Amino acid sequence: MADRRYWLFKSEPTEYSFSDLLAEQDQTAEWDGIRNYQVRNMMRDEMKVGDGVLFYHSSAAPMAVIGTAQIVKEAYPDSTAWAPGDKHFDPKSTPDNPVWLMVDIQAGKTFSRPVTLQEIKAHPALQNMMLARRGMRLSIQPVAKEEWDELARLGG
C-alpha cells in the first residue's frame, strides 16, 4: 500500500493495555473516547484501513511502545458520547449530529521487547518523533515511515 500511513496510539495500561487488545475477540477493539478536535480530524481525514499503529503505554513502567496494530475500520460516530453516565459522555454529540468519532484497531505484532521513551529520546532517528518532544500531548500522533520501520526493527 503506497499511501499507507503510520500512527502512534497512546494508552494508559491501567485504562486499556496492549494485553487487553490481544484478549479481545479477533484482537480488535473500538478506539473510543477521543475528545480532542485535532485528533478527531486526523481520524476523519487521514486514517485509512491498513494504516499502521504503534501501541504506546503512557504513565506506565516502562513508558514504551510495546507492539503494533492496524486500522481495520475507518472513522465512524463514537456512541459513547451519548451514552448516559459514560466517562466520555458529551451532550454536544448526538446520533443525528455526531461530533466525536472512533476507529477500530486490530493487534498486529507484540514486540519482543518494549522500546522505551527513554530509548526513543536518545535515538538519533527517533528523537524528532512527536512523542519525544516536550509538550506534545496528542493521544494519537502521526509517525513517519522511517520511524515506523526503525521502531519495528528495534522491537523485533
Added chain:
DNA sequence: GCCAACGTTGGC
C-alpha cells in the same frame, strides 16, 4: 505530587 504545556470555556 509537581508543574509545563497545552486545549477549552465563558465573561466581556
Added chain:
DNA sequence: GCCAACGTTGGC
C-alpha cells in the same frame, strides 16, 4: 474576538 481562568495530560 479577546484572553484570563480553569481543566487535563503525562513525564518527571
